[in-house]
Amino acid sequence: MLEVQNLSMRFGGLLAVDEVSLDVQEHEIVSIIGPNGAGKTTVFNCMSGFYKPTGGKILFEGREVQGKPDYKISRLGMVRTFQHVRLFSQMTVVENLLVAQHRHLNTNLISGLIKTPSYRTKEQKSLDRAAYWLDRVGLLDLANREAGNLAYGQQRRLEIARCMVTEPKLLMLDEPAAGLNPAETKELNQLIISLKEDYNVSVVLIEHDMSLVMDISDRINVINQGRPLASGTPEEIRQNDDVIKAYLGEA
Amino acid sequence: MAANNFRHALFCSIITLIISYPIIGFNLEAQGINVTLTGADASTVVMVLLAAVIVFLFQLFRDQIMGTLRSLPHPLPQSSKEPMAENRRAKIESWVLTGIVVLALFWPFFVSRGAVDLATLVLIYIMLALGLNVVVGLAGLLDLGYVAFYAVGAYTFALLSQYLGISFWLALPIGALLAALFGLVLGFPVLRLRGDYLAIVTLGFGEIIRILLNNWTTLTGGPNGIGGIPDPTLFGMEFGRRVKEEGNTSFHETFGIAYSGEHKVIFLYLIALVLAVFTALVIRRFMRMPVGRAWEALREDEIAARSLGLSRTAVKLSAFTIGAFFAGFAGTVFASKQGFISPESFVFLESAIILAIVVLGGMGSQIGVVLAAIAVTILPELAREFSEYRMLIFGAAMVLMMVWRPQGLMPMRRIHIELKRQE
Numbered sequence: 001m002l003e004v005q006n007l008s009m010r011f012g013g014l015l016a017v018d019e020v021s022l023d024v025q026e027h028e029i030v031s032i033i034g035p036n037g038a039g040k041t042t043v044f045n046c047m048s049g050f051y052k053p054t055g056g057k058i059l060f061e062g063r064e065v066q067g068k069p070d071y072k073i074s075r076l077g078m079v080r081t082f083q084h085v086r087l088f089s090q091m092t093v094v095e096n097l098l099v100a101q102h103r104h105l106n107t108n109l110i111s112g113l114i115k116t117p118s119y120r121t122k123e124q125k126s127l128d129r130a131a132y133w134l135d136r137v138g139l140l141d142l143a144n145r146e147a148g149n150l151a152y153g154q155q156r157r158l159e160i161a162r163c164m165v166t167e168p169k170l171l172m173l174d175e176p177a178a179g180l181n182p183a184e185t186k187e188l189n190q191l192i193i194s195l196k197e198d199y200n201v202s203v204v205l206i207e208h209d210m211s212l213v214m215d216i217s218d219r220i221n222v223i224n225q226g227r228p229l230a231s232g233t234p235e236e237i238r239q240n241d242d243v244i245k246a247y248l249g250e251a
Numbered sequence: 252m253a254a255n256n257f258r259h260a261l262f263c264s265i266i267t268l269i270i271s272y273p274i275i276g277f278n279l280e281a282q283g284i285n286v287t288l289t290g291a292d293a294s295t296v297v298m299v300l301l302a303a304v305i306v307f308l309f310q311l312f313r314d315q316i317m318g319t320l321r322s323l324p325h326p327l328p329q330s331s332k333e334p335m336a337e338n339r340r341a342k343i344e345s346w347v348l349t350g351i352v353v354l355a356l357f358w359p360f361f362v363s364r365g366a367v368d369l370a371t372l373v374l375i376y377i378m379l380a381l382g383l384n385v386v387v388g389l390a391g392l393l394d395l396g397y398v399a400f401y402a403v404g405a406y407t408f409a410l411l412s413q414y415l416g417i418s419f420w421l422a423l424p425i426g427a428l429l430a431a432l433f434g435l436v437l438g439f440p441v442l443r444l445r446g447d448y449l450a451i452v453t454l455g456f457g458e459i460i461r462i463l464l465n466n467w468t469t470l471t472g473g474p475n476g477i478g479g480i481p482d483p484t485l486f487g488m489e490f491g492r493r494v495k496e497e498g499n500t501s502f503h504e505t506f507g508i509a510y511s512g513e514h515k516v517i518f519l520y521l522i523a524l525v526l527a528v529f530t531a532l533v534i535r536r537f538m539r540m541p542v543g544r545a546w547e548a549l550r551e552d553e554i555a556a557r558s559l560g561l562s563r564t565a566v567k568l569s570a571f572t573i574g575a576f577f578a579g580f581a582g583t584v585f586a587s588k589q590g591f592i593s594p595e596s597f598v599f600l601e602s603a604i605i606l607a608i609v610v611l612g613g614m615g616s617q618i619g620v621v622l623a624a625i626a627v628t629i630l631p632e633l634a635r636e637f638s639e640y641r642m643l644i645f646g647a648a649m650v651l652m653m654v655w656r657p658q659g660l661m662p663m664r665r666i667h668i669e670l671k672r673q674e
C-alpha cells in the first residue's frame with residue numbers, strides 16, 4: 001500500500017537521505033533501523049509531508065503523495081507519532097483525542113451552535129471512540145487529566161491512541177519505546193501487534209530497541225548515513241554481515 | 252554585578268537625556284515664513300534632568316524594585332488558593348454571570364442618561380474585545396488592525412441607510428457578514444505569516460481601510476463622515492419625537508407616555524446588552540466545539556495539529572473570520588449610537604485599546620475581558636482632568652501589568668469537556 005522509491009532529502013550540503021526505497025504491504029509491520037543520525041526521522045518527515053523530498057517518489061495506495069501538505073497526507077490515512085512526544089499538553093487527555101477527530105466532527109458552525117440532533121450524535125460518537133481507545137491503551141481513568149501531567153509512558157500511549165482515533169490505514173511510529181521501562185515496552189509490543197491484527201493497520205516503525213524490532217517486524221530496512229544498507233526479514237538482517245558491522249556490532 | 256548595574260543605569264539615563272532633551276527642550280517657532288529654534292527655559296531643563304535621575308535610580312535598584320513589586324499580594328486571591336472543584340466553579344461562575352446580566356438589565360432605569368450612554372460604549376467595547384479575544388487569545392494570532400472590521404460594520408450600516416434606506420435590524424446581520432467577508436478575504440493572504448510579521452501586515456490593513464474611507468469622498472464623504480444614521484426601531488416604533496419614516500409609529504405615542512430622550516438611550520443600551528450577551532454565549536459555545544479545540548490545538552502545537560489533519564489556513568481563517576464578524580456587529584451598533592461616523596473613529600489607537608482590553612483581561616478569559624473593558628472605558632471618563640496623560644497612564648498600566656500579572660486580571664480557565672463515566 002505504501003511504496004517509497006529512491007527517496008532523497010538534501011539539507012544544503014548534507015544528503016540526509018540518499019536513494020532510500022521501501023515498501024509496506026497491507027497487514028504488515030515494517031521497521032526502519034539504523035544508527036543515530038542515519039536519516040530515519042527524515043524519511044518519516046518526507047513521508048508525512050513535513051519536508052518536501054528533493055528526489056524520489058512516495059506512493060500511497062497508488063497515489064503520489066510526495067510534496068503534498070502534511071494535513072492532506074494525514075487525511076489520506078497516513079498518521080505519525082513523534083520522536084519527542086507532541087501532545088496538546090494543556091488540554092485534557094480526552095480533548096487530545098477529540099482534536100484528532102476534528103475531521104469526523106466537521107459539521108458546520110450553525111448546527112454546532114444550536115446543537116442539532118445530528119451534531120449531538122456525532123459528538124457522542126467521537127466521545128465514545130475516544131473512550132474506547134483510552135480504555136484500549138489503559139488511560140481511561142486519566143481521561144479528564146491534563147495531558148501534560150501524565151507520566152512519560154502514558155504520554156507515549158496517548159499519542160498512539162490519538163493517531164488511532166483518526167482511523168488511519170498506516171501508522172508511523174518514531175521510536176515509540178524510547179524512555180519506556182521493560183514492562184511498558186512489553187505492553188507496547190502487544191499493542192502494536194494488536195493494532196495490526198485487530199484493527200488492520202499497517203505499521204512503519206523506527207526503533208532502537210532491537211528485541212522489540214526483531215520480535216514484531218515482518219520486514220526490516222536498515223539505513224546507514226542516509227543510504228540503504230540492507231532489507232529483509234528479521235532473520236536475514238540478524239545474519240547480514242554489513243548490518244552486524246555497521247550497527248548491531250557497535251551495540 | 253553592582254558595577255554592571257551602575258554602568259547599565261548610567262547608560263539608560265544618558266539615553267533618556269539624548270532622547271528627551273531635543274524633543275522637549277527645543278521649540279520650533281514660526282515667525283512669518285522663517286522658522287527659528289528656541290532653547291528651553293530653565294524649568295524644562297530641570298525636569299529633563301530630573302527624569303534622567305529617576306531613570307538612573309530606577310535602573311540602579313531595578314532588581315529590588317521588581318522584586319517587591321512581584322511579591323505584592325495579588326488583587327484577586329484566586330491565583331494563590333487551591334483551585335475550586337471544576338464543576339462547582341463553573342456553577343458559581345454561571346450564577347454570577349446571570350446575576351450581572353439581570354442587574355445590567357434593570358440598572359439603566361435608575362441612573363442618568365450620560366451613564367447609560369457610557370455603559371453602551373462599554374458594551375460595544377466588550378463585544379469588540381470578546382471578538383478580538385477569539386483571534387488573539389484563543390487562536391494566538393496577533394491582529395493589530397482589528398478596528399478595520401469595526402469600521403466595515405459601521406460604514407456598512409451608514410452607507411446602506413444613506414443610499415438604500417435600510418434599517419438597523421436589517422443592517423446588523425449584513426454589516427456583520429460583510430465584516431466577516433472582509434476578514435476572510437484579508438485573512439487569506441496574511442495568515443501564512445507568523446507572529447510579528449502578521450502583526451505588522453494586519454496593522455497595515457487596518458490603516459489601508461481607514462485611509463480608503465478617508466479618501467473615497469464620493470462614496471463615504473471622506474473626513475466629513477456620514478451623518479443622519481437612523482436609530483434602531485422597536486417593531487416599527489421610532490424613538491424620536493416625530494416619526495421620520497412613513498409607516499412607522501412613535502414609541503411614546505403608542506404607549507401614551509410623554510416623550511423623553513432617555514427612552515432611546517436606554518433602548519440602545521438594551522440592544523447592546525443583548526448583543527454583548529449573545530456574543531459571549533456564542534463564543535463560549537465555540538470554545539467547546541471542534542473549531543474552538545482546533546484553535547487551541549494549533550496554538551499549542553502546530554506541528555502536531557497538522558499531523559492530525561488540521562489545515563492551518565482553514566483553522567486560522569475561521570478564527571479571523573469569526574472575530575471580524577463580531578467586530579462588524581459592534582460597528583453597526585456604534586454607528587447607530589453615534590448617528591454620525593467618520594474615519595476618525597477608526598484609528599489605530601482603537602485597535603490598541605481593544606488589544607489592551609484583551610491583554611489586561613487575561614487572554615482567552617471572558618470575565619476578565621468584561622472587567623477590563625469596563626476599566627479601560629470608564630476610568631478615563633472618571634479622571635477627566637488627567638485626560639492629557641491618558642496614554643501615559645495607559646502605557647504605565649500595561650507595563651506594570653506585564654511585570655506584575657502577565658497572565659492578565661483573570662487568566663483563562665479552560666472549559667474542559669468531561670468524559671462521563673459509563674457504567
Ligand SMILES: Nc1ncnc2c1ncn2[C@@H]1O[C@H](COP(=O)(O)OP(=O)(O)OP(=O)(O)O)[C@@H](O)[C@H]1O
Nearest residue numbers: 011014016034035036037038039040041042043083
Ligand atoms: N531540518 C534539518 N536541517 C538540516 N539538517 C537536518 C534536518 N533534519 C535532520 N537533519 C540532519 O539529517 C541527519 C539525519 O537526521 P535524522 O533525524 O533523520 O536521524 P535519525 O536516524 O532519526 O537519528 P536518531 O536515531 O538520532 O533519531 C542528521 O545529520 C541531522 O542533523
Ligand SMILES: [Mg+2]
Nearest residue numbers: 040041042083
Ligand atoms: Mg530520529
